[in-house]
Amino acid sequence: MLRLFSTFILFAGLVFADGFDFTLIKKGSTDDNNTLLVVGGIQGDEPGGFMAASILSTHYKITKGSVWIVPNFNFYSIIKRNRGPYGDMNRKFANLPTNDHDFHSIDRMKKIIQKDNIKMVINLHDGSGFYRKKYVDKNHRPSKWGQASIIDQAVVEGIKYGNLEEIANKVDEHINKHLLKKEHVFHTKNTKTHLKKTYEEKEMSKTLTYYAIGKGKAAFGNESSKALPVHERVYYKLLALEKFMDVMGIEYTREFDLTAKELKNVIDNDIFISFNDKKIYIPLSRVRSRIAYFPVERGAKISFKPSSPVMTVLEEKGKYVVYYGNRKLTTLVPQYFEYDDFDGRLDVVVDGKMQKVAMGSLVEVKKYFNVKKDKRFRINVIGYVNRKHKNESGLNIRKKYTIKRFSVDKDGKRYRVEVYDNKTKNRFLGMFLVEFK
Numbered sequence: 001m002l003r004l005f006s007t008f009i010l011f012a013g014l015v016f017a018d019g020f021d022f023t024l025i026k027k028g029s030t031d032d033n034n035t036l037l038v039v040g041g042i043q044g045d046e047p048g049g050f051m052a053a054s055i056l057s058t059h060y061k062i063t064k065g066s067v068w069i070v071p072n073f074n075f076y077s078i079i080k081r082n083r084g085p086y087g088d089m090n091r092k093f094a095n096l097p098t099n100d101h102d103f104h105s106i107d108r109m110k111k112i113i114q115k116d117n118i119k120m121v122i123n124l125h126d127g128s129g130f131y132r133k134k135y136v137d138k139n140h141r142p143s144k145w146g147q148a149s150i151i152d153q154a155v156v157e158g159i160k161y162g163n164l165e166e167i168a169n170k171v172d173e174h175i176n177k178h179l180l181k182k183e184h185v186f187h188t189k190n191t192k193t194h195l196k197k198t199y200e201e202k203e204m205s206k207t208l209t210y211y212a213i214g215k216g217k218a219a220f221g222n223e224s225s226k227a228l229p230v231h232e233r234v235y236y237k238l239l240a241l242e243k244f245m246d247v248m249g250i251e252y253t254r255e256f257d258l259t260a261k262e263l264k265n266v267i268d269n270d271i272f273i274s275f276n277d278k279k280i281y282i283p284l285s286r287v288r289s290r291i292a293y294f295p296v297e298r299g300a301k302i303s304f305k306p307s308s309p310v311m312t313v314l315e316e317k318g319k320y321v322v323y324y325g326n327r328k329l330t331t332l333v334p335q336y337f338e339y340d341d342f343d344g345r346l347d348v349v350v351d352g353k354m355q356k357v358a359m360g361s362l363v364e365v366k367k368y369f370n371v372k373k374d375k376r377f378r379i380n381v382i383g384y385v386n387r388k389h390k391n392e393s394g395l396n397i398r399k400k401y402t403i404k405r406f407s408v409d410k411d412g413k414r415y416r417v418e419v420y421d422n423k424t425k426n427r428f429l430g431m432f433l434v435e436f437k
C-alpha cells in the first residue's frame with residue numbers, strides 16, 4: 001500500500017540562530033470551528049509521541065474538519081534525546097518567569113490552545129511500564145503511566161467534549177480491539193488534578209492538559225509504554241488519534257495500512273531530504289552514516305527541506321549532521337563549490353531508453369545508464385571505478401563498475417551523479433541519484 005518517496009509537504013529547514021522553534025501544521029478545512037490540536041515532543045525522550053504526531057502530519061489527509069499538529073514542541077530536547085534540557089516543559093504551564101528559557105515556546109503554545117476553533121487538545125507521551133488500576137506487579141500498577149488515556153477529571157461542565165472520561169473510555173475500547181499483545185491493554189487514568197493535594201496532583205496542575213481545561217478545552221494525555229519499540233508506541237497512538245478524530249466527526253485518509261509492520265516501514269524507510277531547492281535529493285532509508293565530498297555552496301547558508309517535521313540538519317564541527325527525531329541518520333562531510341543555477345534536464349540512456357533527467361531525481365537502473373555527452377557539462381559519478389576519466393559522460397555505467405563504499409545507502413545500490421559546468425570549470429549545477437535494482 002505504501003508509496004515510497006511520494007511527495008509530501010516538505011518542511012522548511014528549522015534551524016534558528018538562538019535555538020529551535022516548534023512547527024504548527026494546519027491540516028484540513030481552514031474555516032472550521034471544531035479543531036483537534038495534537039501536541040508531540042513536549043519531552044524529547046518520548047519518541048512515540050513525536051513520531052506519531054509527525055506521521056499524522058505527513059501521511060494523513062484530513063478530508064473533513066481540521067487538525068492542527070505541533071509535532072516537535074520541544075525540538076531541542078528531541079535532538080538531545082533529553083526530557084528537557086531546560087527543565088520539564090510539561091511543568092511550565094502554571095507559572096513561569098519571563099526569563100525561563102522555554103518562556104516563548106510555552107507562551108506561543110498557550111495562545112494556540114486559547115484559539116476559539118480549538119475544541120480538543122491531545123498531548124502525546126511515552127510512559128514507563130503499564131498502568132493498571134490495581135497492583136499486579138512492579139511493572140503493572142497504578143503508579144505506572146504506559147498504555148493509558150490520561151484525564152485530569154471525569155467531566156468538565158459546560159464545554160464541548162467535556163465528558164472526558166466517557167471519551168477516554170471509548171478511545172481505550174477502540175485501541176483494545178486492535179492489541180498486538182494482551183499486556184498492551186489500555187485503561188483510563190484520572191489524575192484528579194483539581195484536588196491539588198498530593199504531590200502528583202500538584203505536579204499535574206502545571207501541565208499542558210490542565211492549562212487547556214482551564215481555558216475551556218477538552219484535553220487528554222495519551223501514554224504508550226516505553227517498554228514497547230517505537231513503531232508499536234506510534235501504532236497505539238495513531239489508533240487513539242483516529243478515535244479522537246472520529247469522536248469529533250473529523251474524517252481522514254492515510255497512505256498506509258495501520259499495522260505495526262507497515263508503520264515501521266513508514267518510519268524507517270519513507271524518509272528523505274533535499275538541499276538547495278532540490279538540486280540535491282537524498283533518500284534516507286538505510287542511508288550510510290557518513291557521506292563524504294558532499295557538495296555545499298561556498299559562502300552560503302545550507303538550505304534544506306526534510307520529509308518530516310522532526311528532521312533537521314545541524315552544523316557540527318564543520319560537518320552537517322542530519323537528525324531524525326532521536327536518531328542521528330548521517331553526517332555529510334562537505335566539499336565547497338561555487339554553485340550555478342540550472343533547471344534543465346540531462347539526456348540519460350537508461351537500459352537502452354532515453355530519459356530526460358532533472359536534478360534531484362532518483363533514476364532506477366536495471367543494467368546500465370549512460371549520461372549523453374554534452375560539452376556544457378562535466379559528469380562525475382561518485383564511486384565509478386575508473387578514475388582516469390575527468391568526465392564520466394558517454395560511458396555505459398553498470399553496477400559492477402561501482403565501488404560500494406561510495407554509495408549513498410548501506411547496501412551499495414544508490415550512487416550520486418554530479419553535474420558541473422564545463423565553461424565555468426567547476427561550478428556545481430546539481431546531482432541526481434541512480435538506484436541499481
Ligand SMILES: [Zn+2]
Pocket residue numbers: 043046124125126
Ligand atoms: Zn511525557
